[in-house]
Amino acid sequence: MIRDPFGRPLKSLRISVTSRCNLSCVYCHQEGVEKARSEMTPEEIQRIVEVAAGQGVKKVKITGGEPIIRRDIVEIVQGIADVKGIGEVSMTTNATLLADKSQALREAGLRRVNVSLDTLDPRIFREITKGGELDRVIEGIRAAVDAGLSPVKLNMVVMKGINTDRIKEMIGFASENNAILQLIGLMENEYSREFYSEYAQDLERIVRELEEEANEVLVRKFMQNRTRYILDEGEVEVVFPMHNTEFCAHCTRMRITADGRFKPCLMRTDNYVDFLGPMRAGASEEELERLFLEAVSRREPYFKKPLGMGEKADGVKDEGNL
Numbered sequence: 001m002i003r004d005p006f007g008r009p010l011k012s013l014r015i016s017v018t019s020r021c022n023l024s025c026v027y028c029h030q031e032g033v034e035k036a037r038s039e040m041t042p043e044e045i046q047r048i049v050e051v052a053a054g055q056g057v058k059k060v061k062i063t064g065g066e067p068i069i070r071r072d073i074v075e076i077v078q079g080i081a082d083v084k085g086i087g088e089v090s091m092t093t094n095a096t097l098l099a100d101k102s103q104a105l106r107e108a109g110l111r112r113v114n115v116s117l118d119t120l121d122p123r124i125f126r127e128i129t130k131g132g133e134l135d136r137v138i139e140g141i142r143a144a145v146d147a148g149l150s151p152v153k154l155n156m157v158v159m160k161g162i163n164t165d166r167i168k169e170m171i172g173f174a175s176e177n178n179a180i181l182q183l184i185g186l187m188e189n190e191y192s193r194e195f196y197s198e199y200a201q202d203l204e205r206i207v208r209e210l211e212e213e214a215n216e217v218l219v220r221k222f223m224q225n226r227t228r229y230i231l232d233e234g235e236v237e238v239v240f241p242m243h244n245t246e247f248c249a250h251c252t253r254m255r256i257t258a259d260g261r262f263k264p265c266l267m268r269t270d271n272y273v274d275f276l277g278p279m280r281a282g283a284s285e286e287e288l289e290r291l292f293l294e295a296v297s298r299r300e301p302y303f304k305k306p307l308g309m310g311e312k313a314d315g316v317k318d319e320g321n322l
């Protein structure tokens with residue numbers, strides 16, 4: 001398996017297949033990129049996944065924009081799932097278009113989905129998403145579960161004064177619908193700085209409350225030490241904001257932008273490696289592989305742990321933890 005200069009293995013790709021979206025969430029980080037001018041075809045996506053799989057990558061997450069906005073999304077999923085060595089294809093979606101597509105996506109090879117859902121109040125949902133219809137999302141979630149996508153995880157971005165008092169209700173909803181709730185800390189980014197300064201919620205208090213009430217607490221060592229709390233109402237997982245050395249130390253993914261560039265770090269815009277240009281100009285497999293390796297060599301933890309804490313400067317504790 002390939003490793004970056006900081007010893008972190010490269011296990012997964014997070015591919016944005018479009019930067020277009022049918023919602024406009026007030027806090028959206030847009031996966032850390034400006035709007036794309038062009039989009040990759042399903043064949044181009046499959047080809048770059050083959051290059052990464054050749055270097056040991058086994059998982060692909062499809063994101064956007066809103067991935068299901070693409071008419072050829074089933075073809076894209078099928079193309080990725082067909083690549084030898086890829087064991088899991090997943091997607092993050094707002095689920096507004098999922099109800100009609102979940103069965104076809106499942107048959108094409110999609111294994112699981114993360115659905116963005118911050119509230120069960122239709123009015124607040126419309127305000128957060130600037131016009132989204134909550135009912136369509138709920139239909140999408142139920143269709144995904146019925147189609148056998150598993151697990152269906154609900155991503156709830158916690159925002160002070162907007163949804164912090166509704167966490168229990170969301171845990172109950174997730175559990176009734178055979179889904180798992182994930183609480184996500186609001187991330188500061190260049191697209192939503194003002195919003196962040198007003199609505200960022202300290203998750204520590206919420207975590208303390210969950211700890212007190214949980215029947216069981218489980219830590220997922222290999223996933224940025226994410227913690228799962230098992231409560232009477234159901235189960236909930238907490239994902240801290242990326243401003244977190246743990247997050248970087250355990251990052252094992254390479255991002256791909258909608259317009260065909262490797263993006264070695266969510267937080268940076270200065271170290272992309274373009275592959276779509278060379279691919280369209282006739283690049284060979286060796287050349288594409290060289291570009292992939294170049295992108296891997298540009299990976300470094302954005303937030304590093306201070307020295308003298310029993311850690312290496314690169315923030316990686318030891319190999320057993322990766």
Ligand code: SAM
Binds near residue numbers: 030
């Ligand atoms: N449209 C798809 C969706 O809604 O899942 C995929 C793109 S969206 C950018 C991917 C995920 O990023 C969503 O779960 C969303 O909640 C999360 N996200 C976006 N901006 C964020 C922010 N500022 N802080 C934390 N999470 C954020």
